[in-house]
Amino acid sequence: MENCIFCKIIKGEIPTKKVYEDEEILAFYDINPAAPIHILVIPKKHIDCIAHLNKEDEVLVGKIYGVINKIAEEKGFKEQGFRVIVNSGKDGGQEVMHLHFHILAGRKLGEKIV
Numbered sequence: 001m002e003n004c005i006f007c008k009i010i011k012g013e014i015p016t017k018k019v020y021e022d023e024e025i026l027a028f029y030d031i032n033p034a035a036p037i038h039i040l041v042i043p044k045k046h047i048d049c050i051a052h053l054n055k056e057d058e059v060l061v062g063k064i065y066g067v068i069n070k071i072a073e074e075k076g077f078k079e080q081g082f083r084v085i086v087n088s089g090k091d092g093g094q095e096v097m098h099l100h101f102h103i104l105a106g107r108k109l110g111e112k113i114v
C-alpha cells in the first residue's frame with residue numbers, strides 16, 4: 001500500500017527498533033510510548049483494520065497473539081502482565097490505517113475502559 005507508514009516500515013523505508021520478524025508478522029517499538037514498554041505488532045499484509053479482516057486472515061490473527069506471547073516471554077513481562085489494545089476505525093481512535101496490536105507493559109496500567 002502506497003503512503004501507508006507501516007507498509008513503509010515493512011519495506012525498510014522508515015527505520016524502527018525491531019523486536020520480532022517472520023514472514024508474515026513484524027513487531028517494533030512504538031515511537032511515542034504510552035508505557036515503559038510499548039510495542040506494535042503488525043501483519044506484513046496490509047489490512048486496514050479489524051473491520052477489514054477476511055475469513056482467511058483469522059489464522060494470521062491467531063499467529064499474532066502467539067507472537068505477542070513470545071515477545072512477553074522474551075522481554076520478561078509475561079508473568080507480571082500486560083495489555084493488548086487494537087484501535088479500529090474513527091471512533092476507535094485509529095490513526096494509522098494498517099492493522100496493529102499495541103502491547104503495553106512495564107507499569108500498572110490505568111483504569112480499565114471496559
Ligand code: AMP
Pocket residue numbers: 005014016029030031032033040086087093094095096097
Ligand atoms: P493508533 O492510534 O492505534 O493508530 O496507533 C498508531 C501508533 O503508531 C501510535 O501509538 C504511534 O505512536 C505509532 N507510530 C506512528 N508512527 C510510528 C513510527 N514511525 N514508528 C513507530 N511507531 C509509530
Ligand code: ZN
Pocket residue numbers: 001004005006007008046047097098
Ligand atoms: Zn500498510
